[in-house]
Amino acid sequence: MSSRRSRQQSGSSRISDDQIIELVSKLRQLVPEIRDRRSDKVSASKVLQETCNYIRNLHREVDDLSERLSQLLATIDADSAEASIIRSLINQ
């Protein structure tokens, strides 16, 4: 397999382009925005942009969920919390 090595002044000259293409395609499979569209004409920069947006969305969702969880934890006392948690572990 021919891996193109472009020597530049920066020290990271041993990264092959094929490797990057493979990683970008893997990333593309994960991000639902790009996965649901036609996936053969998406450029690398668009993949990166959508990835950043997706990660930011996930962060925001986790933040919202943490807020809700903290409010729930504040309003219920320890006993019923533990009971419901144990119940959940059994039911799963």
Add this chain to the structure above:
Amino acid sequence: MSSLQSNVDSTNSETLQRSNPKKRRKIGHTNSPTLVPWRSDTQQRIYSSKLADALRHVLRRNHPPPPVKSNTGREVRETADRVLAATAKGRTRWSRAILASPLNRWKLRRMHKKVHKAATGLGKRPPETRRRLPVVQKKARLLSRLVPGCRKLSFPNLLEEATDYISALEMQVRAMTALTELLAGGTSQAAA
């Protein structure tokens, strides 16, 4: 040739994984095959139980609830992140970075953002580091700021960390949603 093959392999194993959630994700020849299968139910169960434990500690600590405490949300978030990193078993860089900095990551990040924004107006990009197109480089830099602990990573490693981080975050959202609904359902039952 072989890159196409590994692409086909990963797609195959991905569809297999959707139907059989316990199968480990087979990555190609270059990467480490021991990453955590974030999509499996077992992992989610492990994470949920660990998270429930940790939250119980937080709850116990705050149980005589101080009335002015407004950052419990952040505590929950940090606990969730720490448990997530612990579930990753420390094999990925972002998990190690989360575990290594128990200080308030968000405060540091906010300060860092302000400093960084002030600095980029003055600094100029040296012309010889145009390894990738500058647009892609800028996006890669954005990405490296979002994934914890990946600021100085090379581009392919950064992408690898990002893929793992995204799967882990998705699992975190799923687990926390389930837990929230459970607790909400539990409270309404207890009240009735």
